[in-house]
Amino acid sequence: MATTLHCLSTLHLLPRTTHRPKTLNSLKPISESQPRKIPELPSKPNALQLLKSSSLPLALTALPFLIDPQDAAAAGGQFGILEGRSFALIHPIVMGGLFVYTLYAGYLGWQWRRVRTIQAEINELKKQVKPTPVSPDGSTVVSPPSTTELEIRRLTEERKELVKGSYRDKHFDAGSVLLGFGVLEAVFGGLNTYLRTGKLFPGPHLYAGAGITVLWAAAAALVPAMQKGNETARNLHIALNGLNVLLFIWQIPTGFDIVLKVFEFTKWP
Numbered sequence: 004m005a006t007t008l009h010c011l012s013t014l015h016l017l018p019r020t021t022h023r024p025k026t027l028n029s030l031k032p033i034s035e036s037q038p039r040k041i042p043e044l045p046s047k048p049n050a051l052q053l054l055k056s057s058s059l060p061l062a063l064t065a066l067p068f069l070i071d072p073q074d075a076a077a078a079g080g081q082f083g084i085l086e087g088r089s090f091a092l093i094h095p096i097v098m099g100g101l102f103v104y105t106l107y108a109g110y111l112g113w114q115w116r117r118v119r120t121i122q123a124e125i126n127e128l129k130k131q132v133k134p135t136p137v138s139p140d141g142s143t144v145v146s147p148p149s150t151t152e153l154e155i156r157r158l159t160e161e162r163k164e165l166v167k168g169s170y171r172d173k174h175f176d177a178g179s180v181l182l183g184f185g186v187l188e189a190v191f192g193g194l195n196t197y198l199r200t201g202k203l204f205p206g207p208h209l210y211a212g213a214g215i216t217v218l219w220a221a222a223a224a225l226v227p228a229m230q231k232g233n234e235t236a237r238n239l240h241i242a243l244n245g246l247n248v249l250l251f252i253w254q255i256p257t258g259f260d261i262v263l264k265v266f267e268f269t270k271w272p
Contacts, residue, residue: 086199088269094192095262101185102251108181109244111174116237118165121158128155175226182223189216199269208257211250218247 131151136144189212222243228236
């Protein structure tokens with residue numbers, strides 16, 4: 004701030020010219036016989052006049068660059084409860100819930116995948132079923148169902164139950180909620196740290212959180228291709244989400260350490 008005041012005072016110490024442009028009010032009365040002439044303003048004002056007229060806008064423009072960075076630091080108590088312990092604990096609580104919700108979304112996705120793959124298994128088993136034997140007189144020979152036929156019946160019943168579960172729609176809804184709240188909370192976590200401390204702390208927790216956020220977005224970007232039946236996109240979707248869960252698990256210990264520091268360096272509320 005001192006630097007700013009010094010620059011403003013320097014501008015006012017610039018030498019002033021003694022030239023004063025005449026105005027209409029300062030002209031002496033002239034007789035009717037004399038032609039009325041209005042003094043012409045200079046077409047090209049000198050550089051000093053331009054500097055004087057623009058000194059205030061220039062100073063205001065340069066003000067953000069001259070302020071001491073410490074004066075603009077986020078931490079310091081001016082945000083009140085936003086810097087307190089209550090606000091700081093929102094991030095770990097929500098992320099803990101999102102971790103459980105991630106596992107639930109993975110379960111729903113696996114069940115929906117089972118609906119698709121079980122039909123392929125049924126089709127393969129049907130190819131192995133032997134034709135029904137026929138007696139010489141043309142009547143069908145009644146025989147107990149084979150092991151393959153029993154397996155087909157079991158898988159068919161299982162598929163019916165899976166279809167009733169509407170796992171496709173549930174997985175899509177869970178993924179949408181996870182993506183929206185996950186990205187929001189990832190940004191909120193960094194913002195909350197800055198509000199409390201005035202800076203961020205690059206390290207394993209921050210890097211893992213950024214990686215999880217990117218994996219959420221990448222997995223969601225594969226959905227259009229998956230809806231078109233692209234099996235490669237489906238497998239990549241599963242792989243990305245599997246990696247996401249591993250990063251989530253690896254991030255828990257570092258997050259717990261941060262929670263302990265929150266209790267150590269913050270106060271209620």
